[in-house]
Amino acid sequence: MFKVFLTEKKNVTIFKKINPSAFFILYFFLSIAALISFNALVEIVLLAISFLFLLLTKVKFQYAKFFIIIGFWFGAFLWLIITFTGLYGGHTFYSFYLFGALIKISYGNLYVGFDTFLKVLSLVIFTAVFVVVLDPREIVEAFSGLRLPYNITLSLALMFRNFAIFANDYEIIVQAQKSRALDINKGNIFQRLKKLLGIIIPLVYLSLKRADDLVNALETKNYDPKSKRSSFFEYKITAKDYFIILFSVITFVIVFILNYYSLPFLNFIGVA
Amino acid sequence: MKEIEIKNFWWKYAGSDTWALKGVDLTINEGEFVLISGPTGAGKTTLLRSIIGLIPYGYLGTLKGNIYVRGKNLLESSISEMSKIVGMVFEDPETQIIWNRVIDDIVFPLENLNLNKDEMVERLNYSLKLLNLEDKKYSSPYELSGGQKQRLSLATIIAKRPKIILLDEPTSQLDPVGRREVIDALIKLKKEYSSTIVIVEHNIDQLVKYVDRILLLDDGEIVLDDVPDKYFENIDIIKTHRGSIPEIVELSYYLKKNNFISKIYLNTEDLYNEIIKIRSTNTEKKIESNYSYTPSSNTDAIVAENLSVVYPNGTIALNNISLRIKQGEFVGIIGVNGSGKTTLVKTFNGLLKPTSGNLIILGKDIKKWDSEELVKKVGYVFQNPIHQISNRTVYDELAFGLRNIKMPENQINARVMSALKRFGLEHLKDKHPYTISRADQFRVVFASVIVMDPEIIIVDEPTTGQDLYQSYQIMNYLKEENQKGKTIIVITHHLRFISQFVPHTIILLYGNKIYDGATQEAFENYEIMQKSMIDPPELSKLSYMLKNDNLSYEVLNYLKYNEYLTLS
Numbered sequence: 001m002f003k004v005f006l007t008e009k010k011n012v013t014i015f016k017k018i019n020p021s022a023f024f025i026l027y028f029f030l031s032i033a034a035l036i037s038f039n040a041l042v043e044i045v046l047l048a049i050s051f052l053f054l055l056l057t058k059v060k061f062q063y064a065k066f067f068i069i070i071g072f073w074f075g076a077f078l079w080l081i082i083t084f085t086g087l088y089g090g091h092t093f094y095s096f097y098l099f100g101a102l103i104k105i106s107y108g109n110l111y112v113g114f115d116t117f118l119k120v121l122s123l124v125i126f127t128a129v130f131v132v133v134l135d136p137r138e139i140v141e142a143f144s145g146l147r148l149p150y151n152i153t154l155s156l157a158l159m160f161r162n163f164a165i166f167a168n169d170y171e172i173i174v175q176a177q178k179s180r181a182l183d184i185n186k187g188n189i190f191q192r193l194k195k196l197l198g199i200i201i202p203l204v205y206l207s208l209k210r211a212d213d214l215v216n217a218l219e220t221k222n223y224d225p226k227s228k229r230s231s232f233f234e235y236k237i238t239a240k241d242y243f244i245i246l247f248s249v250i251t252f253v254i255v256f257i258l259n260y261y262s263l264p265f266l267n268f269i270g271v272a
Numbered sequence: 273m274k275e276i277e278i279k280n281f282w283w284k285y286a287g288s289d290t291w292a293l294k295g296v297d298l299t300i301n302e303g304e305f306v307l308i309s310g311p312t313g314a315g316k317t318t319l320l321r322s323i324i325g326l327i328p329y330g331y332l333g334t335l336k337g338n339i340y341v342r343g344k345n346l347l348e349s350s351i352s353e354m355s356k357i358v359g360m361v362f363e364d365p366e367t368q369i370i371w372n373r374v375i376d377d378i379v380f381p382l383e384n385l386n387l388n389k390d391e392m393v394e395r396l397n398y399s400l401k402l403l404n405l406e407d408k409k410y411s412s413p414y415e416l417s418g419g420q421k422q423r424l425s426l427a428t429i430i431a432k433r434p435k436i437i438l439l440d441e442p443t444s445q446l447d448p449v450g451r452r453e454v455i456d457a458l459i460k461l462k463k464e465y466s467s468t469i470v471i472v473e474h475n476i477d478q479l480v481k482y483v484d485r486i487l488l489l490d491d492g493e494i495v496l497d498d499v500p501d502k503y504f505e506n507i508d509i510i511k512t513h514r515g516s517i518p519e520i521v522e523l524s525y526y527l528k529k530n531n532f533i534s535k536i537y538l539n540t541e542d543l544y545n546e547i548i549k550i551r552s553t554n555t556e557k558k559i560e561s562n563y564s565y566t567p568s569s570n571t572d573a574i575v576a577e578n579l580s581v582v583y584p585n586g587t588i589a590l591n592n593i594s595l596r597i598k599q600g601e602f603v604g605i606i607g608v609n610g611s612g613k614t615t616l617v618k619t620f621n622g623l624l625k626p627t628s629g630n631l632i633i634l635g636k637d638i639k640k641w642d643s644e645e646l647v648k649k650v651g652y653v654f655q656n657p658i659h660q661i662s663n664r665t666v667y668d669e670l671a672f673g674l675r676n677i678k679m680p681e682n683q684i685n686a687r688v689m690s691a692l693k694r695f696g697l698e699h700l701k702d703k704h705p706y707t708i709s710r711a712d713q714f715r716v717v718f719a720s721v722i723v724m725d726p727e728i729i730i731v732d733e734p735t736t737g738q739d740l741y742q743s744y745q746i747m748n749y750l751k752e753e754n755q756k757g758k759t760i761i762v763i764t765h766h767l768r769f770i771s772q773f774v775p776h777t778i779i780l781l782y783g784n785k786i787y788d789g790a791t792q793e794a795f796e797n798y799e800i801m802q803k804s805m806i807d808p809p810e811l812s813k814l815s816y817m818l819k820n821d822n823l824s825y826e827v828l829n830y831l832k833y834n835e836y837l838t839l840s
Binding site for chain 2: 015019041057062082135136137157158160161164165173174175176177178179180181182183197198199201202205209213214217218219220221223224227228229230231232234
């Protein structure tokens with residue numbers, strides 16, 4: 001699923017009219033806003049924005065579903081962990097002993113767990129939107145526009161490219177080893193870990209070989225980190241891009257301020 | 273003008289005891305189209321790497337001698353300098369594609385050359401037009417076929433406007449259609465751009481009639497260097513050094529040796545014209561071709577009924593396929609890239625689950641097979657040996673599957689030792705499988721499947737990356753297993769092996785079954801070939817032409833000819 005999604009042609013959407021650097025700033029500030037917010041209501045608004053953005057990317061439903069499921073389960077897992085192991089205060093409405101330890105389920109734990117769930121889901125969806133909208137090439141332009149060295153931005157873009165190849169190799173190796181009676185889905189955890197070696201060894205070897213091939217390909221395509229290079233695509237910053245940047249910064253500032261006004265409520269439920 | 277001048281050039285990779293190139297002396301002139309042939313490990317890729325400067329600048333090793341490219345001494349230059357005048361296309365198109373759009377990939381080297389926008393636009397459009405990729409400008413390279421991907425690699429190189437183009441087995445992973453696309457592009461390049469082209473290739477049947485010179489390289493030394501007509505007069509030397517020989521050339525040589533014709537022909541049409549000149553249609557008695565094949569057993573090995581596989585992204589990989597393979601059959605599955613061949617065979621050993629339809633393997637419904645039991649009965653050799661190799665020694669690699677099915681160690685030892693002996697791997701038994709040659713790696717993986725004693729053996733593209741001699745060796749291994757009663761299913765793009773070894777062929781096209789029957793009947797039926805987008809082997813083309821003229825000739829006697837070919 002991941003490899004198909006990474007290698008597919010990008011859709012023409014409203015986001016394509018935004019300068020890649022401005023789009024990155026939008027992604028960055030909204031993600032940070034989701035991360036620092038303590039207010040569940042704000043998180044719900046940010047989550048709604050992330051869903052709206054995902055809808056606007058016109059991404060295929062199966063890919064959208066894939067990201068939502070990942071975000072949901074990862075978030076739900078953290079919610080569960082925080083609910084049972086968090087040390088936040090507030091009214092404890094249930095407690096029990098587990099392996100000799102007193103487990104307290106408090107309003108504070110429940111609230112922070114829920115807030116974390118919303119954070120994770122928003123972050124995953126914002127990241128999905130970023131990757132769905134921008135080509136690796138545009139990701140390079142986005143970072144270059146922020147004056148990041150080309151070597152670093154190229155490495156980042158190549159990382160995305162290699163994810164797809166890595167995922168493909170992994171899939172083939174798992175099948176190849178399964179055909180020699182090595183099924184990593186069978187056995188207890190230790191047996192499975194031992195079996196994983198049969199997958200990891202060829203995967204690492206192949207990845208190193210591919211890295212070597214990539215270096216050769218870059219060299220024969222005249223890539224020289226020390227030389228001056230031109231750019232075929234010109235991404236101009238227009239008024240709408242400045243508006244997007246402004247919107248991103250203002251959203252971030254509002255979330256920051258709202259955090260301050262949320263303190264009495266957080267205090268009330270025993271979180272702050 | 274001398275484009276490339278190599279003088280007494282020696283190269284030894286760091287960590288290796290032997291020289292990969294031994295005193296190579298070679299001159300290639302402007303506009304020449306040169307083919308380099310030779311067995312795997314002969315030093316062909318090393319020679320190309322040396323011309324572009326990847327050797328010595330990208331690899332560690334010891335060097336002697338000199339290389340001049342357009343008068344520039346390689347040792348006084350740099351790889352970035354060299355890659356401005358020399359372009360190189362590698363074997364695997366996937367490793368050369370960097371970006372997610374065709375346009376991005378083509379302009380990348382132009383940006384690296386710091387060209388201005390107008391110059392880039394002009395070169396981009398020129399490359400797209402030359403390689404017929406104009407309508408793919410904004411496509412993702414991953415949506416392209418194998419042939420299109422390799423044409424993109426060529427377009428990327430052409431945009432740089434190098435005077436010299438090097439190609440390292442550019443068609444080895446392509447189906448016959450993709451191969452034809454790349455060769456057509458090269459012919460166009462030579463005609464319109466007067467490029468100097470140096471190509472390394474094992475599968476040379478379609479290529480020989482277009483090249484100006486052929487070099488035979490073996491063990492780091494140039495053994496032969498001549499124009500194609502004269503080169504193939506030394507067929508015994510070529511065979512000794514395991515160089516590639518096109519089917520038509522080999523047949524010409526055989527007919528010339530038996531005094532039927534006076535010279536060796538490089539292409540099918542010329543040989544056909546010569547044959548009809550020397551034999552009159554009136555004096556010949558037509559021989560009816562016998563297309564039938566008789567399976568040795570009446571028991572079914574595999575029965576598929578309306579089998580379909582739909583991938584999660586909605587791609588219909590197999591569409592209502594029905595087929596029947598008897599036990600002890602030798603079956604070939606062919607078709608263009610993406611036709612569903614690998615998907616089909618992966619359902620046979622449970623690696624993929626059919627979306628709908630019935631599949632019976634060795635008399636039992638696929639749904640009722642335990643996956644561990646099934647892989648014991650149906651062995652699968654993957655295309656790239658690296659995907660299956662994960663142990664520290666060749667011995668352990670052969671024992672791997674047996675250990676996974678928990679066979680006692682004394683029985684494992686007996687089986688492995690016997691397989692090592694049979695496949696000539698005894699001397700490698702303590703070696704790390706990653707350090708041996710690709711041909712040996714294939715034998716290791718093949719032997720590791722054979723030791724499991726499966727009843728059905730599936731082999732996916734066994735001849736890719738192997739030279740002609742190794743390919744015949746692999747096909748003979750399969751034949752031996754078949755003679756022992758095993759059911760063999762082979763997928764390959766190299767149709768000469770299908771034509772010579774496989775009596776029963778199934779042709780797939782985009783998930784649909786196009787043909788299921790006798791191999792020669794398919795290859796001599798132009799309607800089937802056109803429908804399935806397959807270019808038949810040259811001998812089959814000749815046979816078809818002769819048959820249409822009511823001419824009989826030795827060429828129609830495939831069995832006799834095959835005997836000659838496979839024994840030689």
